[in-house]
Amino acid sequence: MTAPAPRPGIMDIRPYVGGESAIEGVSRIIKLSSNEGALGPSPKAVEAMRAMAGEIHRYPDGGAEELRQAIAERYGLDASRIVCGAGSDELLGILCRAYAGPGDEVLYSAHGFLMYAIAAKACGATPVTAPEVELTAHVDNLLAAVTPRTKILFLANPNNPTGTYLPASDVARLRAGLPEHVLLVIDAAYTEFVSRNDYTSGIELVEAGNNTVVCRTFSKMYALGGLRLGWAYGPENVAGVLNRVRNPFNVGSAALAAGLAAFNDTAYAELCKAHNDYWLPWIAERITALGLAVVPSVCNFILVRFPTEAGKDAASADKFLRSKGVIVRAMGAYGLGDCLRITIGTGEENTIVVETLAAFLSGGKAA
Numbered sequence: 040m041t042a043p044a045p046r047p048g049i050m051d052i053r054p055y056v057g058g059e060s061a062i063e064g065v066s067r068i069i070k071l072s073s074n075e076g077a078l079g080p081s082p083k084a085v086e087a088m089r090a091m092a093g094e095i096h097r098y099p100d101g102g103a104e105e106l107r108q109a110i111a112e113r114y115g116l117d118a119s120r121i122v123c124g125a126g127s128d129e130l131l132g133i134l135c136r137a138y139a140g141p142g143d144e145v146l147y148s149a150h151g152f153l154m155y156a157i158a159a160k161a162c163g164a165t166p167v168t169a170p171e172v173e174l175t176a177h178v179d180n181l182l183a184a185v186t187p188r189t190k191i192l193f194l195a196n197p198n199n200p201t202g203t204y205l206p207a208s209d210v211a212r213l214r215a216g217l218p219e220h221v222l223l224v225i226d227a228a229y230t231e232f233v234s235r236n237d238y239t240s241g242i243e244l245v246e247a248g249n250n251t252v253v254c255r256t257f258s259k260m261y262a263l264g265g266l267r268l269g270w271a272y273g274p275e276n277v278a279g280v281l282n283r284v285r286n287p288f289n290v291g292s293a294a295l296a297a298g299l300a301a302f303n304d305t306a307y308a309e310l311c312k313a314h315n316d317y318w319l320p321w322i323a324e325r326i327t328a329l330g331l332a333v334v335p336s337v338c339n340f341i342l343v344r345f346p347t348e349a350g351k352d353a354a355s356a357d358k359f360l361r362s363k364g365v366i367v368r369a370m371g372a373y374g375l376g377d378c379l380r381i382t383i384g385t386g387e388e389n390t391i392v393v394e395t396l397a398a399f400l401s402g403g404k405a406a
């Protein structure tokens with residue numbers, strides 16, 4: 040019997056593999072593989088979810104009215120141009136489906152977030168990458184890779200898994216150099232962690248035209264990855280497209296309730312930011328002092344490069360860490376097989392990672 044065939048491109052997708060959370064035979068796991076919030080969600084978000092639990096037979100507010108209003112008020116945005124999604128992943132996928140298809144190209148930098156390739160292939164478009172310089176997106180290289188078939192440019196700013204970012208002036212230069220019909224999608228998933236004067240999430244570029252959209256998430260700073268909540272801010276034309284293509288009830292009521300409570304708990308978000316501000320340099324300095332190369336990060340994770348020498352390499356380090364219950368992220372899928380990505384955890388977790396890496400480098404063997 041002939042099986043139904045998916046559209047061309049679908050079977051080329053390498054399915055996304057999320058960070059692991061368990062190791063057989065190890066009871067205490069330290070999970071630093073998915074850039075989740077180190078301190079967990081705001082207690083107010085958890086309470087809000089509990090409080091609405093008896094109402095989950097009701098459909099959610101498909102327009103996410105209250106949350107959009109709160110976001111608009113905080114950032115001075117037009118609420119009618121905010122669109123919520125089931126994680127920013129959903130919004131990235133919808134943008135691809137709506138603006139690209141077979142014969143079109145979707146462009147991003149060499150070590151851009153993995154979902155861009157998946158979203159491009161899923162809609163039949165061709166993913167195209169531009170070389171980075173020092174593991175950072177490069178404006179001229181991206182512009183040089185634009186062809187008449189380019190429909191979307193995804194820029195994660197800052198980027199996962201490298202942790203690097205482009206200053207606002209570079210992003211503006213990128214926008215100015217792109218043909219007007221190319222949609223620039225600025226994926227600002229880690230924006231809340233960034234403390235740099237020359238950085239912006241890119242909202243000003245959204246306001247300046249009709250061809251730039253910014254995506255944000257509640258999965259990182261707000262630590263609600265399990266609920267799936269993100270939002271996009273675009274010009275009227277792009278918001279209108281997102282609202283046509285998304286499912287009518289794409290964000291669940293628990294996500295909306297917890298998201299609003301987390302968003303309004305600014306004291307907790309500040310605590311999480313302060314935690315990251317302290318531990319990001321702490322862990323980077325100590326791992327550098329161990330003799331490993333750490334890519335400068337403005338996010339809640341670091342990318343660490345290992346020697347290629349057998350027994351000292353990233354795969355051996357990964358194995359050793361796992362034998363001690365520490366799960367970080369192997370980077371082979373990103374073409375960075377000599378690196379591991381480590382999420383900033385609690386103070387205790389960060390200390391254990393550094394100690395475990397020190398033990399590995401001084402000749403420790405995986406159990």
Ligand SMILES: Cc1ncc(COP(=O)(O)O)c(C=O)c1O
Pocket residue numbers: 073074125126127128129152195197198199226228255256257258264267268269
């Ligand atoms: C750069 C980037 N964009 C988007 C996402 C997806 O986030 P969400 O949980 O909102 O789908 C991630 C998650 O790791 C990410 O690193």
